[in-house]
Amino acid sequence: MLFRPSADDLRVIGRYTGKVVYAVGVAMLLPLVVAVGAGERNDAYAFVVGASLAITVGAASQLLRTRTTLDAARGLAVVGSAWLVAPVFGAVPLLLSGHYASYLDAYFEGMSGFATVGLTLANDLDHMARSVNLWRHIMQLMGGQGIILVVLTIFASAGAVIGTLHTGEGRGERILPNITHTARFILRVVVAYAGMGMGLLWLLLWRGGLEAATAAYHAALLFTTAFHTAGFAPQSASAAFYRSQPVEVVLMVLMVAGAFSFALHYQLWQGRRGELSRNLETRTLAVSIIAIFAVLAVGLGRTGVHTDFGGLFRVGFFQTINAHTTTGLTTIPHRLFVTQWGALAPAMLVTAMALGGMAGSTAGGIKAIRIGVLLKGLRRDIRKVLLPENAVVVESYHSTTRRVLRDDLVRGAATILLLYLLLYLAGGILGLFYGYELTLSLFESTAAGATGGLSVGIVRPDLEWPLKLLYIAQMFIGRLEFLAALALGGYVLSMLRGRT
Amino acid sequence: MARRDRDSAESILRGGLVGIALVTAATVGLAAAAAVVALVISLLY
Numbered sequence: 206m207l208f209r210p211s212a213d214d215l216r217v218i219g220r221y222t223g224k225v226v227y228a229v230g231v232a233m234l235l236p237l238v239v240a241v242g243a244g245e246r247n248d249a250y251a252f253v254v255g256a257s258l259a260i261t262v263g264a265a266s267q268l269l270r271t272r273t274t275l276d277a278a279r280g281l282a283v284v285g286s287a288w289l290v291a292p293v294f295g296a297v298p299l300l301l302s303g304h305y306a307s308y309l310d311a312y313f314e315g316m317s318g319f320a321t322v323g324l325t326l327a328n329d330l331d332h333m334a335r336s337v338n339l340w341r342h343i344m345q346l347m348g349g350q351g352i353i354l355v356v357l358t359i360f361a362s363a364g365a366v367i368g369t370l371h372t373g374e375g376r377g378e379r380i381l382p383n384i385t386h387t388a389r390f391i392l393r394v395v396v397a398y399a400g401m402g403m404g405l406l407w408l409l410l411w412r413g414g415l416e417a418a419t420a421a422y423h424a425a426l427l428f429t430t431a432f433h434t435a436g437f438a439p440q441s442a443s444a445a446f447y448r449s450q451p452v453e454v455v456l457m458v459l460m461v462a463g464a465f466s467f468a469l470h471y472q473l474w475q476g477r478r479g480e481l482s483r484n485l486e487t488r489t490l491a492v493s494i495i496a497i498f499a500v501l502a503v504g505l506g507r508t509g510v511h512t513d514f515g516g517l518f519r520v521g522f523f524q525t526i527n528a529h530t531t532t533g534l535t536t537i538p539h540r541l542f543v544t545q546w547g548a549l550a551p552a553m554l555v556t557a558m559a560l561g562g563m564a565g566s567t568a569g570g571i572k573a574i575r576i577g578v579l580l581k582g583l584r585r586d587i588r589k590v591l592l593p594e595n596a597v598v599v600e601s602y603h604s605t606t607r608r609v610l611r612d613d614l615v616r617g618a619a620t621i622l623l624l625y626l627l628l629y630l631a632g633g634i635l636g637l638f639y640g641y642e643l644t645l646s647l648f649e650s651t652a653a654g655a656t657g658g659l660s661v662g663i664v665r666p667d668l669e670w671p672l673k674l675l676y677i678a679q680m681f682i683g684r685l686e687f688l689a690a691l692a693l694g695g696y697v698l699s700m701l702r703g704r705t
Numbered sequence: 706m707a708r709r710d711r712d713s714a715e716s717i718l719r720g721g722l723v724g725i726a727l728v729t730a731a732t733v734g735l736a737a738a739a740a741v742v743a744l745v746i747s748l749l750y
Contacts, residue, residue, distance in 0.1 A: 474720035
């Protein structure tokens with residue numbers, strides 16, 4: 206039986222969602238400064254409008270007084286509503302920039318940014334104002350590190366109740382006992398990789414011929430997109446624009462780092478290198494990357510596009526890492542996936558995106574830990590069949606410490622796996638309805654649901670609006686791993702049909 | 706207090722360098738395995 210949420214419930218959800226909206230407004234001040242500095246006058250006005258709206262609404266929501274505490278269910282609903290509402294305001298300067306055909310397109314872009322997907326509906330990206338392009342990447346940064354984390358560090362008066370917010374966003378694993386310490390550690394990791402990544406990229410781009418200031422701008426945007434496994438790029442040619450192998454190497458390291466869970470980063474920062482080889486999630490991810498790359502390389506070899514070692518390795522490995530970490534940068538034009546890559550190699554990219562990176566990272570998809578747990582569960586079941594009936598079969602795995610494989614863990618992983626497969630299929634079927642080929646339709650659908658961001662060209666400004674809406678829903682649900690989206694849906698349903 | 710801050714900054718720097726080095730090593734390890742696979746497949750075609 207459903208109970209209708211009280212007015213107090215809605216007030217607490219509105220108040221915390223409002224804090225996120227406020228943060229979005231404050232974040233717009235940075236591209237505003239850039240727009241003013243770069244003389245992008247019209248875009249500066251766009252950011253004034255966007256920031257004013259978000260800050261006003263965010264501040265007004267704080268007038269919602271409540272004595273209700275933020276429990277797990279309400280916390281999840283806040284996460285869900287925050288991810289839906291943030292792009293509403295994030296889309297305003299995008300729409301006013303003139304690079305988007307409609308508000309729906311701008312909202313799509315906003316959701317793609319906050320969900321770290323990377324699919325884009327921007328027109329004439331190569332002539333987009335720097336401030337607007339910067340804003341696209343800031344949305345990725347906010348989405349990647351979790352808008353909620355911004356809320357925690359900037360607005361929240363520390364408290365255990367906020368801990369519930371972490372669960373829905375996929376950062377459920379406590380790295381450190383205290384939420385403030387956890388947030389501080391995450392910030393340190395980001396700053397360290399930003400220093401290393403942006404420094405190296407700036408040097409490579411500057412030596413490659415870009416002006417120092419332009420190189421710095423591109424380095425900052427590329428770091429943001431690679432480390433947050435997001436996928437927007439400063440130029441429409443994506444990573445291919447730079448035609449630089451060293452740049453691709455740095456991007457790959459950043460993508461891998463972005464796809465690693467912060468729990469693993471914590472272990473590595475402690476110098477526990479054994480975690481790389483023992484951890485079930487790193488092992489699963491490594492085996493999956495190499496297996497997928499091997500089949501992809503066979504596929505590329507069969508098409509005859511890349512038969513030499515250099516081509517196979519450079520193009521194939523970058524795309525495998527790119528897809529598996531659900532980033533979405535590319536070193537070849539998207540249309541080549543359709544016209545030159547045959548069927549097998551793109552199918553491997555779809556598989557890589559569908560599986561995704563690690564839980565507790567910015568990567569999307571099913572997640573390596575769930576695949577690892579399911580395979581362990583399968584192994585346990587096979588052993589049970591083979592051993593005598595009264596034999597006790599215990600399967601264990603390593604994740605920071607040695608853990609016994611529990612039934613509920615396997616069941617949970619299987620449920621999420623099934624939900625993700627249904628999510629990918631939903632977009633695939635609607636694509637078929639609009640006349641797209643099954644393989645292309647599944648590619649684009651998986652790119653949206655797994656936050657992969659690669660495209661075979663279906664996502665474009667004149668895409669049918671029902672598909673735009675479905676992809677938005679897929680990006681939202683896939684990013685929040687169902688739980689927060691379902692909690693929000695449950696709240697809406699109980700408002701409509703619940704008993705008082 | 707200042708000494709504690711310096712120690713803390715040093716430990717952060719050390720941790721960061723070790724962490725980044727290990728992630729880089731993991732990426733290089735994956736690339737090396739992929740290179741062997743690519744070499745074998747390029748010989749087949």
